[in-house]
Amino acid sequence: MASNYSDKVMEHFRNPRNVGEMENPDGIGKVGNPTCGDIMEMYIKVKDNVIVDAKFKTFGCGAAIATSSMITEMVKGKTIEEALKVTNKMVVEALDGLPPVKVHCSVLGEDAMKSAIDDYLKKKTGKGLPGWQPHNEEHEHGH
Numbered sequence: 025m026a027s028n029y030s031d032k033v034m035e036h037f038r039n040p041r042n043v044g045e046m047e048n049p050d051g052i053g054k055v056g057n058p059t060c061g062d063i064m065e066m067y068i069k070v071k072d073n074v075i076v077d078a079k080f081k082t083f084g085c086g087a088a089i090a091t092s093s094m095i096t097e098m099v100k101g102k103t104i105e106e107a108l109k110v111t112n113k114m115v116v117e118a119l120d121g122l123p124p125v126k127v128h129c130s131v132l133g134e135d136a137m138k139s140a141i142d143d144y145l146k147k148k149t150g151k152g153l154p155g156w157q158p159h160n161e162e163h164e165h166g167h
Contacts, residue, residue, distance in 0.1 A: 029086065030120035032094075037086040040093035042100075046079045051144030053136045055158050062088040062129060064136040066096070070144055075099050075107050080136070087126035091115050091133035104141055108153070110134070131159050 029037070049067035056063040062084030069077040078096035082089050095115050099107040112130035116122050122130060135158040142152040 028123050029090075030122075032118070032120045033087060033090045033122065036090035036093040036119065040089050042077075042079045042093065042096040043081065044079050045081060046077065049079075049140075050147065051140040051142070053139030053141070053143060055132055055135045055139055057128060057132055060084070060128070062132055064088065064092055064132050066092070066136040066140040068099070068137075068140045068144060070104065073103050073105075075102055075104065078137075078140075084132075085126070085129065087122055088129040088132060090119060091122070091130040092136065094118050095130075095133040095137050099137060104144075107137065108141060110137065135159055 046067035046069060050070040051068045053066040054064070063082070064084070065081045067079045068075050078100050080092040080096055082092040091112075095110065098110050098115065098118060102110075112127070112134040115130045115133055116127060138153060138156055139158060142156055146152045
C-alpha cells in the first residue's frame with residue numbers, strides 16, 4: 025500500500041478489529057461496490073437497543089478493511105440511534121483521512137452498518153430503516 029495512507033489507516037489495515045463472522049447475529053448487512061469489487065459484510069449483536077458487538081468480513085482493498093474495522097469500533101456500545109448518526113465522514117476523520125479515490129470505501133462501510141441495522145429492525149419490528157437506501161455508483165463520486 026502506498027504511503028499516502030495515514031498511520032491509523034495502516035494500523036487498522038494491518039491489525040483490523042472485529043474481523044470474522046458472528047454466531048446468531050441480530051442484524052447482517054451486505055453491500056458491494058461492483059465498480060471496484062469491494063464487498064463488505066457486517067454483523068451486529070444488539071441488546072436493549074445497544075450494539076454490544078459488531079464484526080465484519082470485507083473483501084477489498086486496505087482502505088475498505090480499515091474503514092470496516094474503524095466503523096465496528098465506533099458503533100460498539102452505542103444505541104441504534106447513535107450508531108445511525110455515524111457517517112462515512114466521521115469514519116474518515118477517525119482514520120485521520122483517506123485519499124480521495126478511497127473515500128467510497130468509507131461510504132461502503134456506512135452502508136454496511138446501516139444495512140445491518142436495517143436488517144435488525146426488520147427482524148425485530150417488521151419495518152426497516154425509513155427511506156434508507158444504500159448509496160449507488162452515481163451518487164458516490166459526488167460526495
